[in-house]
Amino acid sequence: MIEEPNSLAEKLLSKALKHGATEAEIYISDAIQYSISYIKEHIDSISYRRSVAIGIRVAIGKKIAVQGATVSSLKEAEEVVLSAIKIARASTEDPYWKSLPVKLSLTPTSEIYDKKVDDINLEELAKRMKFGIDEMKNVDPRIKPIGSSLSISKGRRVITNNYGDLVNEESTLIAYGISAKAVEAGNESSYYEYVVKRHIDDIDIEGKAKEVASTALQFLNIKRIPTGKYEILFKNKVFSQLLVTLLAPAISAQWVQMARSPLAGKIGEQLLNEELTIIDDGTIPRYVASRGFDDEGVATKRKTVFDHGVLKTFLYDTYTAYRDNRESTGNAYRRRLSSAPQPWITNLIVQPGKTGFNEIIREMKRGIVVYLTIGEWLSNPVNGYLNATVSNGLYVENGEVKHAVKGIAISGNFYEMLKKNLIMIGSDVDNMDNVYAPSILIGEVQIIG
């Protein structure tokens, strides 16, 4: 059996220092995951995964290398360390390199570990999923289940470096997805929901199933609408996805320093509507990206990124913080264990407004409520240009839903939408992965029907 993570981390650290690293950082991830998936009304598969992996970052002076690997034994892990050192020697110096974080610590973050995951009963969960599927069918005879999936993960992260500290934390993550279609003579539509939480009891399997069924029915009656300018109500999770694609990279200090962010040099400016306050906070109990320390062991914290529309700060890891002569904001993130950390959002939170989702619809004159899009992730964060294709939308006239729409393209500058064209912010915050946002109503949006 492989070593216990803390002791493995310490052994690898001393191996690195002994073989010539001037600085070394060891990241260990030890995780298991259970997954259940249904196709239509039957279990397609149940699976179990165990993985132990390490991420190594070594510096020889200002020469850096990063390695990631799954490891099965101490010997294998030590080979990874030696290989990292070999590559660091061959690298070129990074003039901006100062050091790894000199102080590692942990912000106490509560409720990110669900003890119920320790004695998980797969059969019982599979039965609950089946019950959800049955409930969905009970909503309406036109509903046909497509599939459903549940994954339950728990893992431990350990980080240490040569400056002496070691941080260690366990967390759980539960993800549930369900999809259905509605079928009636000659017409068909589908819808899905995807939910991620830290605690299993925060996911209402049956409730979500029913919601998917009744929502899918709304998209049966599809008609075309002419190209033109419309009001667009982006549903909370759609807005969240736009924020991840367009805003998250633009507020990363790395993007700013590398001259790729449209927000560079604009700290203190009123860039968004004054109704919009956006916060990055890695410490909120139960939130899916909450954790005591970031991916290089720096304590997480709360920062206001936009205060009533005014840009206040970018997000920093240690490397970018040194370059701007300031402190890391605890936003280091490793895309893969083999990637160098870079700044990225923790929980990105848009403060809600006061109007409920249905109330906003009643206020709309001529517009589209967007429930699902495809291709929104292809929007361009370098210039803030948004492109998305609506797969599930409802056409609204004078506060009333008239019919469904699909296949229409939305485009425009995201920052203009969030500044002068913002009409209303919803009170209905929900999370798409680690972005928590309300629905938002934007005016004057170009659509191609």
Place this chain on the structure above:
Amino acid sequence: MGISHLDLNEIIALGLKKGAEYIDVRYQESYYELVTYDTGNLREYSTSRIIGIGIRVLVNGFMGFSSTNVLSKEAIEEAINKAISCARASSIAGRKRSLIEVPIIKDKVTSTYRINPIDIDPENKVKLVSEVNKESLKRERIKSTITRLGCQVDKRIFASSEGSYVEVKVTSIGFGHMSVARIGNVMERVHDSKSAIAGYEFIEKGDWLQFAEEIDKLAAKAVEAKTPPAGSYPVVLDNRVVGLLLHEAFGHAAEADHIEAGASVLIGKLGERVASPLVTIVDEGIVEGGYFIPYDDEGVPKKRTVIVEKGVLKSYLYDRHTAKVLNGKPTGNARAQDYASIPLVRQTNFYMLPGDYKVEELFEDIDFGIYARSIGAGGGEVNTSMGTFTFNMGPSYIIRKGEIHELVRGVTLSGMILETLKEVDAVANDLKVTTSVFGGCGKNGQMVRVGDGGPHIRVRRMIIGGK
């Protein structure tokens, strides 16, 4: 390190002893190396190595799966137990699985390469990437650049209780470059990459300074380009855009797991016209320029599968299970991201066969349209059950009165699966298939390498997103 032939057979024997009526074990050993220069600085020299096994069992017809990268005797035995207990848990609402019969195969295939990229001194790779990146920053309007060299050696062994034992080793390599140009407050980015199933000789014979220069020049030009007027127009698509279109607008909807789940607009359409008679589409495991997939992750040979022949839907893409339940023929399309993932029905190299037109002839009849170009294109997405798809283009050109005119940017194309390919009215004779070592296709959280492409084609009408 690693595991011998004998070990896999031992795992299979142990699984059978513990009650599985079928078991397959996939062993994977994959090494990936990425050198990234970001705006004049070596940002990352990273390598990753994964080794592990995935175990799939059938117990009383129900499937269970487990994986582990801890390869001690105890951990492997625990993984077998978990796979079996997962299969037993499936019996409460599971559907019995039957795998269609396939030939028992013992084979070992290695993709060709001359120089193992892993053996090349890291210093040489850093020097090349650094030179290209730094040169690029000297060019007019270029403010930010990312240059990458990536290579991968992926070895997979598939062994099953039916007696198959297939080993495939693929060496792939590629070079990528992204540049951001800026005039005043206006910015635009363009990226491109070239990859091959090859060794370091692919890097040695390329002119990467020139490759980056072309991208930089395009970015510098695109930053002052306008977005096209939004609307629906005739479009000429270049080879790689055709690949994107087929992959998104057709390939996913043809994956039999979507058919089985009732989530594809192609259900019930076998034998029906789904495209113009000029359109023939195939999925093929080994093709010039594509990824290398002689066998899938169920040990089934991946030959050429004709999906659409002269506009008529001929076959879906199947794994062994969907081929059985949907009365299809096994097509070798079960693919897993890695050892820890359950194989799903996936495309391999999905492309359109060439036609008779010369490329320049496609433009002749167009009064006003778009020449959709792939350099800088970002990819696409489809909703197979709603039938909608979209993908974005690199900087493209306006066509006026049969001629290519000004550059435009921010071009997205979208449409409906069952409509778009019927609008194809000309197919050129210049087939080209490509793959990428930097990315691939995502589905249910799994990324696999794919190839796609075709000849230049003309579509009478597509929705262009712009201003």
